[in-house]
Amino acid sequence: MTRKRTYSITSARIEIWASAIIWVIARLNFLFDSQNPNNISTDTICDFFDTKKSTVGNKATDIEKACKIRMGEEGLCNSEISDSLSFVQLPNGIVLTKKMAKETGLS
Structure with a gap:
């Protein structure tokens, strides 16, 4: 049996959610690929928002699952x-x- 998970955007700092949204868009557009001429590192995103990579990566995955976002x-x-x-x-x-x-x- 699975549990439905609820998400509250008030449960984390706004900077974490903002960086997670950018992380999702960057991941969907392959911007973390060093071969991409417009590449960006996860460190750049997290440094800008003063957030931790593991937290932001987890929130980004949560966003993709909750919104059923897929590649393409x-x-x-x-x-x-x-x-x-x-x-x-x-x-x-x-x-x-x-x-x-x-x-x-x-x-």
Whole structure:
């Protein structure tokens, strides 16, 4: 049996929640990847808000679970990332990434 967890945004400092939201967006956009030209470190986020990485990482995971955020989430991800991770099914049953469908003019 599982328990439903409730979240209270008043249970932590506002800086923790703010840094966790930025952490979620950065993670979804692969900004922690050193190969990304726009990369940012987790230390940079936590230093700016004066928060601890473990706390912020845990809150970020809580946000993703509570809001059911997934990789490629439209509105939170760069459109190129979102299109690469989203799929469309054509009338003939073929499944393509949204990016491929756009490139071939099928979307």
